[in-house]
Amino acid sequence: MKSANERLERRVQELLHALKEAQRAGKRQASPFSRHKPKAHPAKPGQKAGDRYGCRSRRPIPPTIDQTLEGELPGCCPHCGGELEETNIEKQYQTEIPQPKVERSEFRIHVGRCRHCGRRVQGRHPRQTSDAVGSAASQWGARAVALATELNKGLGLSHGKTAAVLETAFGLQVSRGGLAQAFRRVARKGEPTYHELVRQIRGSPSVTPDETGWKVGGRLCWMWAFSSDKLTEYTIQPGRGYVQASSIRGADFDGFMVPDG
Numbered sequence: 001m002k003s004a005n006e007r008l009e010r011r012v013q014e015l016l017h018a019l020k021e022a023q024r025a026g027k028r029q030a031s032p033f034s035r036h037k038p039k040a041h042p043a044k045p046g047q048k049a050g051d052r053y054g055c056r057s058r059r060p061i062p063p064t065i066d067q068t069l070e071g072e073l074p075g076c077c078p079h080c081g082g083e084l085e086e087t088n089i090e091k092q093y094q095t096e097i098p099q100p101k102v103e104r105s106e107f108r109i110h111v112g113r114c115r116h117c118g119r120r121v122q123g124r125h126p127r128q129t130s131d132a133v134g135s136a137a138s139q140w141g142a143r144a145v146a147l148a149t150e151l152n153k154g155l156g157l158s159h160g161k162t163a164a165v166l167e168t169a170f171g172l173q174v175s176r177g178g179l180a181q182a183f184r185r186v187a188r189k190g191e192p193t194y195h196e197l198v199r200q201i202r203g204s205p206s207v208t209p210d211e212t213g214w215k216v217g218g219r220l221c222w223m224w225a226f227s228s229d230k231l232t233e234y235t236i237q238p239g240r241g242y243v244q245a246s247s248i249r250g251a252d253f254d255g256f257m258v259p260d261g
Contacts, residue, residue, distance in 0.1 A: 061093055100170045103141070109133065144172060145182050152183065197233045202250040204228035208258040209249065211240045224248065 073084050110123040130139045151162045159176040166172040214223035222240045226233045237244035
């Protein structure tokens with residue numbers, strides 16, 4: 001009887017130890033530190049080859065070639081110094097980003113005065129992004145502003161990181177304040193397009209709204225999204241009620257509202 005009790009006691013202790021190990025493993029990080037010795041013959045990692053491997057693929061050949069470069073044979077065999085004869089030509093393709101270069105332009109703006117009303121008039125080149133002159137004569141080009149906007153608004157980089165990317169990749173130095181002013185100008189130019197999106201959402205037969213928390217200056221606001229079958233419109237609002245929803249959807253909306261629940 002005593003022997004049976006001892007066996008049961010040992011078994012209980014073993015099970016308790018196994019339970020504690022399982023509980024600890026559940027709380028560990030995704031790749032826990034190994035507490036055991038490596039296996040003598042571990043299984044080979046990765047996908048196993050076989051009939052069910054799947055579709056094999058490779059990087060596609062570029063549809064257009066901008067330049068062709070020759071990889072000439074060396075003057076002699078690099079192994080023994082013997083004479084070489086060419087037997088065939090193989091092809092390799094490389095897709096590369098060209099070396100970034102900042103383009104700096106000077107616009108000679110012709111200024112005149114109306115002989116009838118006396119007002120000042122100045123010319124403008126199609127590539128100008130601003131009419132500013134004097135102390136504000138140095139401006140960014142349209143592509144530089146577009147890239148900065150995509151980095152900050154599209155990819156979520158901070159003003160500081162956006163400035164760092166522009167300087168590292170292109171040597172274009174810009175301050176956080178300069179970025180903020182540029183984004184404000186982009187917002188003003190995009191405002192008519194935004195209002196047109198709102199008009200189309202209000203005229204859609206079916207709209208799916210949703211909102212999520214959004215911080216503005218450390219204060220809790222709400223980012224609303226209104227989606228139709230053709231477009232999605234976003235707006236940051238101070239609340240998540242009827243007033244905020246109707247500011248985009250319209251109080252007289254008579255289509256279908258699809259709840260996210």
